[in-house]
Amino acid sequence: MSKHYDWIVVGAGVIGSISAWRLQQRLGRVALVEADEPGGKATGAAAGILSPSAEAVDAGPFTTLLQASRKRYPAMVEELQDAVGMDVGYHPSGVVQIAAAPDEVSTLRKRLAWLDGVTWMDESDARPFGGLAAIYAAQEGQVHPPLLVKAAVKAGIAAGVEPYFGQPARLLLEHGRAVGVSLPSGTIYADAGLIVAAGAWSSIVTAHWSAPIPVEPIRGQIVSFATDRPLMPHIVFHGHQYLVPKRDGRLIVGATEDRAGFDARVTASGMVHLAQVVEGFNLSRDRLYLERVWAGLRPKTPDGLPILGPWPGLAGLYVATGHYRNGVLLSAVTADAVLAWAQGEPLPLDLAPFRPERLLAVRSADNG
Structure with a gap:
């Protein structure tokens, strides 16, 4: 088999599936390639939190990126749900x-000085959530990642995206250009360009390069509980530990972080950590009924920031x-960036801090 497309997107998680849908809407002739099932890796394991306030640590460009994507979410979700007639679980909860200690306050x-739409909660308001004080972001919330990917794939295919699922890809390079991908079923070519959106597996897709895309998998373990009644109306964070109440009554508790390669198994130590998270939020264990536990592999770069932009030295x-x-949260602005690259139009915001060159320069220095 040999077939030509304008654009090939490698990776059908939340980033790749929404990007392929956007490209097909505007430009046409798009192939979406996935080694597994759509959303079957990090996206399917995510809690679906849409919270810049929980991730932003300063007033820098990453905070701007997070907030810009959150603001795009309502319109993107509305358009997607209208296109396929299904709910993706978007809820601005x-x-x-x-803050649980005086220094955290x-x-x-x-x-407050650099986050949009955030208000202060004093101790009397924060105490029910286990805090001495808190900030509250009323417009932030959550989505159901598997449903989001399902809707994006459905919308993309309805618009003309051709899927290649269950097919590991190997990028093909010729004369300094990315020309397509080799699949078990044959070769497909990208006449205009190719997007790598394969999360932690981006390093595997490019493993045959002299300098593969520098991402590594970080395992995050999560537990879901059933409850007799809703325990809280809002998502609650303390650092990177969180409680996510779902509208069906479930409570998601997360998350651990450890390096385990591509091993997505749940560990006893991970479960002990999550039990300590429950204790830290002063939740009654007698009111929580174990539903399931799982783990996902998050794609982390050396500096913890996403890689967004054209790859140096390889056209297309x-x-x-x-x-x-933050893959789920950043999917909206990333898809807009992908479309801007493809159309040769101005980017939705300054993405210079996230270009690949920053990591390649560091790697060259490390290698002497």
Whole structure:
């Protein structure tokens, strides 16, 4: 088999599936390639949190990126749901970020200066959430990642995207250009360009390069509980530990972080850690009924920031990966960036801090 497309997107998680849908809407002739099932890796394991306030640590470009994507979410979800007639679980439930110690209170208060749409909660308001103080982001919330990917894939295919699922890809390079991918079923070619959005597996897709895309998998373990009744109205964060109440009554508790390669098995130590998270939020264990536990592999770059932009020295190749804990949140702005690259139009915001060159320069220095 040999077939030509304008654009090939490698990776059908939340980033790749939404990007392929956008490309097909505007440009046509798009192939979406996935080694597994759509959303079967990091996206399918994600809690679906849409919270810049929980991830932003300063007033820099990453915070701008997070907030820009969150603001795009309502319109993107509305368009997607209208296109396929299905609910993706989008819910602006609000996010509370607590400070549990005096030194955390001052750190949290500083965020008010550079976070949009955030209000302060004093001790009387924060105490029910287990905090001495808190910030509250009313417009932040959550989505159901598997449903989001399902809807994006469905919308893309309805618009004309051709899927190649269950087919590991190997990028093909000729004369300094990315020309297509080799699949078990044959070769497909990208006449205009190729997008790598394969998350932690981006390094595997490019493993035959002298310098593969620098992402590594970070395992995150999560537990879901059934409850007799809703325990809280909002998502609650303390650091990177969180409680996510779902509208069906489930409570998601996460998450651990450890390096385990591509091993996505749940460990006893991970479960002990999650039990400690439950204790830290002062939840009654007698009211939580274990539903399931799972793990996902998040794509982390050396500096923890995503890689967004054309790959240096290879014409026609663009990278949209390394979103780490924020793939679901950043999917909206990343898809807009992919479309801007493809159309040769101005980017939705300054993405220079996330271009691949920053990591390649560091790697060259490390290698002497």
